[in-house]
Amino acid sequence: MRQFLMLYKAQLSAMFWSGNKKTAKKGKSLRPRSMAGQALLWVFVMALMGVYEFIFMSLLAAESQGDTAALASFPALVAFASMLLTVITTVSYAKTLLYEAKDYELLFSLPISGGVIVAAKIATLYTLDLIFSLAMMLPCGVFYGLFAAPSVTFYLFYFLLILFVPLIPILVACVVSALFSLIASRFRRTQMITIVLYAIFLCGVMSISFTMSSTTEEGLIGEMFMGALASVTAWYPPLAWFYEATVSGSALWALLFVGVSLACFALVALVIGKFYGRFQEIFRPRAVRRKYKAAEKSSGVMVALMKKDWKRLCSSAGIFMNQLVGLLMLVFFAVIFGVTDLAGGEEEAAEIMGVLFPFIFAMAASMVMDTSTSISLEGKTFPLIKSLPISPKTYLNSKIMLHMTLCAPVITLCGIGVSIAKGLSVVNLIACVVIPLCYAYSSGVIGLLINLKKYKFDWTSELMVAKNSLPVMLATFGGMILSLVPMGIAIALCGSGFPVSAVLIFFMALAVTVAVLMGVILNALGENLFMKIEY
Amino acid sequence: MLRFCDFSKTYKGGKRAVDGLSLHVEAGDIYGFIGHNGAGKTTSLKAACGILDFTEGNIYIGGISVKDDPLATKKMTAYIPDNPDLYEFMTGIAYLNFIGDIYGVPASERNELIRHYATMFEIEGDLASQIGSYSHGMKQKLAIISALIHKPKLLVLDEPFVGLDPKAAHLLKQVFAELCESGAAIFFSTHVLEVAQKLCNKIAIIKGGRLVVSGKTDEIVGDSSLEEVFLELADVEGGDA
Numbered sequence: 001m002r003q004f005l006m007l008y009k010a011q012l013s014a015m016f017w018s019g020n021k022k023t024a025k026k027g028k029s030l031r032p033r034s035m036a037g038q039a040l041l042w043v044f045v046m047a048l049m050g051v052y053e054f055i056f057m058s059l060l061a062a063e064s065q066g067d068t069a070a071l072a073s074f075p076a077l078v079a080f081a082s083m084l085l086t087v088i089t090t091v092s093y094a095k096t097l098l099y100e101a102k103d104y105e106l107l108f109s110l111p112i113s114g115g116v117i118v119a120a121k122i123a124t125l126y127t128l129d130l131i132f133s134l135a136m137m138l139p140c141g142v143f144y145g146l147f148a149a150p151s152v153t154f155y156l157f158y159f160l161l162i163l164f165v166p167l168i169p170i171l172v173a174c175v176v177s178a179l180f181s182l183i184a185s186r187f188r189r190t191q192m193i194t195i196v197l198y199a200i201f202l203c204g205v206m207s208i209s210f211t212m213s214s215t216t217e218e219g220l221i222g223e224m225f226m227g228a229l230a231s232v233t234a235w236y237p238p239l240a241w242f243y244e245a246t247v248s249g250s251a252l253w254a255l256l257f258v259g260v261s262l263a264c265f266a267l268v269a270l271v272i273g274k275f276y277g278r279f280q281e282i283f284r285p286r287a288v289r290r291k292y293k294a295a296e297k298s299s300g301v302m303v304a305l306m307k308k309d310w311k312r313l314c315s316s317a318g319i320f321m322n323q324l325v326g327l328l329m330l331v332f333f334a335v336i337f338g339v340t341d342l343a344g345g346e347e348e349a350a351e352i353m354g355v356l357f358p359f360i361f362a363m364a365a366s367m368v369m370d371t372s373t374s375i376s377l378e379g380k381t382f383p384l385i386k387s388l389p390i391s392p393k394t395y396l397n398s399k400i401m402l403h404m405t406l407c408a409p410v411i412t413l414c415g416i417g418v419s420i421a422k423g424l425s426v427v428n429l430i431a432c433v434v435i436p437l438c439y440a441y442s443s444g445v446i447g448l449l450i451n452l453k454k455y456k457f458d459w460t461s462e463l464m465v466a467k468n469s470l471p472v473m474l475a476t477f478g479g480m481i482l483s484l485v486p487m488g489i490a491i492a493l494c495g496s497g498f499p500v501s502a503v504l505i506f507f508m509a510l511a512v513t514v515a516v517l518m519g520v521i522l523n524a525l526g527e528n529l530f531m532k533i534e535y
Numbered sequence: 536m537l538r539f540c541d542f543s544k545t546y547k548g549g550k551r552a553v554d555g556l557s558l559h560v561e562a563g564d565i566y567g568f569i570g571h572n573g574a575g576k577t578t579s580l581k582a583a584c585g586i587l588d589f590t591e592g593n594i595y596i597g598g599i600s601v602k603d604d605p606l607a608t609k610k611m612t613a614y615i616p617d618n619p620d621l622y623e624f625m626t627g628i629a630y631l632n633f634i635g636d637i638y639g640v641p642a643s644e645r646n647e648l649i650r651h652y653a654t655m656f657e658i659e660g661d662l663a664s665q666i667g668s669y670s671h672g673m674k675q676k677l678a679i680i681s682a683l684i685h686k687p688k689l690l691v692l693d694e695p696f697v698g699l700d701p702k703a704a705h706l707l708k709q710v711f712a713e714l715c716e717s718g719a720a721i722f723f724s725t726h727v728l729e730v731a732q733k734l735c736n737k738i739a740i741i742k743g744g745r746l747v748v749s750g751k752t753d754e755i756v757g758d759s760s761l762e763e764v765f766l767e768l769a770d771v772e773g774g775d776a
Contacts, residue, residue, distance in 0.1 A: 315624030
């Protein structure tokens with residue numbers, strides 16, 4: 001236990017503390033990674049979740065008029081959403097943290113068993129995911145208390161069980177990740193196969209959750225929620241235990257939920273720990289004796305840098321999926337919007353949907369986070385970049401170029417595809433392309449600038465910089481806010497009688513202006529920030 | 536080729552790593568830079584290569600100031616760090632091509648040089664493998680090849696012999712000699728005093744960020760050994776290690 005706690009503490013310190021060892025040696029002490037900033041950010045995320053949850057809870061309360069069953073389904077569904085997001089965000093990283101961490105040799109040389117190492121690493125993952133679960137579930141519990149006035153046992157079990165909610169999803173993610181890695185290791189193009197498997201898995205999870213949440217097509221919101229809960233619990237029984245424990249106040253169900261979660265944790269840590277060394281052997285890069293292929297032609301500096309960053313992105317399925325999940329979401333939304341009749345055949349609703357599409361695509365586009373981590377991911381190779389004859393401007397522009405090379409084709413195809421499928425106007429079609437493109441560019445620049453300011457080179461796993469890091473969080477939630485707020489304003493304007501085309505043209509002009517401004521800011525600040533980095 | 540003019544470097548925390556260093560490495564020189572751990576060797580090398588910013592003094596490469604035109608000086612220079620942290624996600628050949636592209640080396644010329652040096656250092660068969668699978672010595676060899684394929688006028692190396700097997704170390708010394716004959720200059724730090732004494736025509740000893748002595752190896756060493764001179768200078772100055 002002592003070893004576990006020490007290792008867990010060390011892993012957490014590496015994850016949450018900033019500064020780089022080399023800088024620290026030269027007089028700069030390691031300090032908590034903008035702890036106040038991080039805390040503020042999480043408070044903001046919690047507030048954002050709270051707003052959504054309050055809206056749903058108000059609607060449910062108004063509709064149910066004393067029927068607590070419908071209201072009670074909501075906290076359980078929020079718990080499910082939290083579990084789902086935990087699986088989605090953790091599956092691609094479990095491999096990086098567990099099986100490919102750079103500290104493997106150091107840890108394995110110590111007199112610590114594989115089980116303890118794995119337990120400490122999974123506990124680190126758990127801590128990261130718990131923060132997210134708390135942000136989602138705490139406001140929900142408070143609002144449920146306000147609207148349903150439940151007994152004291154609800155508060156007791158609800159707030160206690162939140163601590164155990166991420167456990168099973170994390171373990172599912174660890175097992176799925178190991179399975180995918182084992183399958184992919186049998187192929188020559190291991191990383192590509194892993195990426196494809198993750199993409200299929202994520203699309204599958206998103207499709208199943210979408211299907212489950214839309215089992216009741218029409219009717220009251222309460223009925224829809226209860227229907228969704230019934231189908232979800234059929235797939236995932238622990239959610240039913242959670243529901244029973246919180247709503248009925250049954251200690252037995254609470255014990256079952258906690259017991260199964262902890263037993264799964266112990267079992268997975270034990271099994272993975274037993275084969276930890278073997279996993280490391282399988283997943284590590286292996287030397288191949290084959291003739292190399294000489295270059296047929298040389299590339300320019302910009303292309304060479306873009307190729308390098310593209311290879312970096314493809315080198316880890318975790319990085320690839322996390323950084324480009326926005327593009328996957330964009331394609332997913334485009335398919336859903338293209339093939340389903342969300343407006344129910346009503347012309348007015350179809351018009352509103354036409355206003356929504358550009359902003360929803362923009363939200364997904366701003367979740368493409370490759371630039372938010374691209375400086376930190378240089379890691380210990382950063383001095384190499386600084387020693388090469390590359391101007392900071394070229395270096396930074398190459399990152400934005402790669403970002404746009406990835407985003408632009410997907411945005412254009414999805415925007416045009418949905419516009420044609422839905423028979424939208426030309427202005428609407430242009431908005432579906434221009435607004436997300438501008439968002440992609442602006443968020444790319446913002447992510448890069450934040451990472452230039454808040455970089456971390458001394459990482460032992462990419463997870464430390466790519467998951468829950470400040471630049472990534474700011475890019476994700478900043479993008480979400482900056483797309484949802486204009487979306488709300490646009491709908492309000494259209495509802496007040498402004499022509500849809502005029503509203504879309506206004507927001508297109510605004511998005512283009514912001515994008516141009518971002519380009520100017522990058523030119524003005526980027527080089528200086530780059531030069532200030534000492535490592 | 537490389538000139539430090541009253542160069543000083545103070546880090547953000549206030550630590551003065553190098554204090555008023557003045558040194559001149561001429562074309563054809565194999566210049567050894569010797570000092571204790573933390574003496575300021577790596578800081579000086581990194582500053583010369585444009586990796587570290589500095590405000591006091593100046594460094595010139597080929598007559599061009601590193602401060603004023605870092606791109607021009609970097610084009611003439613190749614730097615090999617003490618710990619070859621390379622892009623582990625790339626294959627060896629992809630890394631060499633990346634460096635070739637950055638320095639604008641034409642494909643045909645690059646391929647020839649890669650073949651030549653990869654055969655020489657016996658890693659031709661490993662170039663298709665990911666760098667992540669390389670040993671420390673193989674990474675070091677790859678870093679050396681990447682430094683040589685753009686024919687630098689100045690080669691700056693930090694502890695280049697660490698991790699190399701005896702044959703590769705011998706080959707590297709040969710390469711040094713060939714480069715110097717072609718008019719290039721080599722400036723490297725080392726703790727292996729025997730190597731420095733045998734290989735370098737000039738040496739400099741730095742201690743606590745200050746230059747203790749510099750000049751021709753023969754003149755500094757005289758009839759004793761470099762090890763004796765180094766230890767004697769350290770004792771006289773009374774510094775810590």
